[in-house]
Amino acid sequence: MGEVIIKGVVDKVESNKNSDEFNFYEALKVKETELFRNCNNIVVGKGNLNADILFVGEAPGKNEDLQGIPFCGAAGKNLDKLLERVGLSLDDIYVANILKCRPPENRDPLPQEISEHTPWLLAQIRDMKPKVVCSLGNYATKFFLSLGDVGLMKKQPGITEVHGKVRDIEMEYEDSEGNVHKMDFKLIPLFHPAAIIYNRNKLTPLWLDDMEVVKKEIEA
Ligand code: URA
Numbered sequence: 001m002g003e004v005i006i007k008g009v010v011d012k013v014e015s016n017k018n019s020d021e022f023n024f025y026e027a028l029k030v031k032e033t034e035l036f037r038n039c040n041n042i043v044v045g046k047g048n049l050n051a052d053i054l055f056v057g058e059a060p061g062k063n064e065d066l067q068g069i070p071f072c073g074a075a076g077k078n079l080d081k082l083l084e085r086v087g088l089s090l091d092d093i094y095v096a097n098i099l100k101c102r103p104p105e106n107r108d109p110l111p112q113e114i115s116e117h118t119p120w121l122l123a124q125i126r127d128m129k130p131k132v133v134c135s136l137g138n139y140a141t142k143f144f145l146s147l148g149d150v151g152l153m154k155k156q157p158g159i160t161e162v163h164g165k166v167r168d169i170e171m172e173y174e175d176s177e178g179n180v181h182k183m184d185f186k187l188i189p190l191f192h193p194a195a196i197i198y199n200r201n202k203l204t205p206l207w208l209d210d211m212e213v214v215k216k217e218i219e220a
Contacts, residue, residue, distance in 0.1 A: 012066045016041050025176035026120040030100050033116050039101035041068030045124065047094035052218045054130035054185075055079075056121065056140040057192065059099035061106055070095050075194035082193060082204070086211040096124055098140050109139055111150045118148065122173040126181045132217050133169070133185050137192030144187050147171050162189045164210035166217060186217050 016022070022031070022042060030036055043060040046069055063073030071079050083089060099109050099117045109117075125133070135141040138159050145162070146152035148171055167187045174180050190210050196203040 012040060013068060016068050024123075026123045029119055030117055033101070033113065035099065035101035035103060035113055035117070038104060040065045042100050043068055043070050043097060043102075044100065044120075045094055045096035046070055047090040048092065049094055049128055051091070051093050051128075052131040053093040053134060053214060054125065054128060054132070055093050055095045055134045055136055055190075056144075057095065057097045057136045058139045059097050059106070059109055060102040062102070065102035070097055071193070074197060075192070078197050079193040082196070082207055082211075085208060086215070088211075093134075094128060094130070096121060098143055111153070114139070114143060114153070115150045118143065118150075119173070122148065122171070122183070123175070125171075125183055125185070126173055129183075130185055132214055133187050134214060135187060135189045137195060141187075141189040144169055144171075148173075159189055159191060159195075163191055163206060164188065164213050166213060188214050188217065190214075 017036070017039070027042075030042065036042070039060075043064050057070060057075075060070060061073050061075070064070050064076075070076070079095075083093070098121060099113055100120055101117070103109060103113070133144060135144050141159050141162060142153040142156040143150070145156040145167075147169065165188070168184065169187045170182065170184045172180050172182055188210065191203045191207050196207060
């Protein structure tokens with residue numbers, strides 16, 4: 001019998017869960033969580049850490065969990081295509097997520113999980129100092145509109161209302177030594193590339209227009 005190739009099945013890479021890289025405070029907090037215990041890989045980010053633009057998605061999906069790379073499945077392919085249409089690539093942005101580990105069955109993130117995983121995201125923002133943060137979809141957008149106060153997320157407007165609108169965000173982040181880091185950036189919410197797959201005709205032109213706003217901010 002010939003070799004059976006199952007379409008769409010991604011090989012698991014060696015897990016990064018025990019990597020020495022992840023022994024700092026914010027990563028150790030993630031390692032205490034149930035999501036970490038049940039995931040295959042920690043998904044930190046990809047792209048250019050010196051870029052002016054940070055994209056923030058929701059959480060790793062199945063492919064991302066198996067590869068340890070964000071946006072490497074269907075949503076990621078769409079993101080690549082969308083970026084190409086506005087003349088950008090992974091060299092111009094960095095991409096990370098609210099959650100560093102995949103929620104079971106891709107369910108929505110729980111408030112406690114967001115609280116446990118976002119110190120790492122905030123540490124990434126502190127180090128990267130992006131000019132613009134593009135929150136992809138509702139969860140990331142509501143997290144930033146709440147200035148990181150997870151209890152306030154439900155009260156925030158949804159992505160349909162705020163996409164493409166520029167907001168000045170000032171956030172504080174306290175590290176493990178009690179040092180307070182002040183961070184400021186422009187927030188520009190964008191529709192999530194996965195949502196665009198299901199509503200291409202309507203959402204693609206809106207996303208492309210919103211990215212022109214992002215490009216103007218970077219050039220300003
Ligand atoms: N969706 C996300 O929000 N993040 C990923 O990494 C992949 C899909």
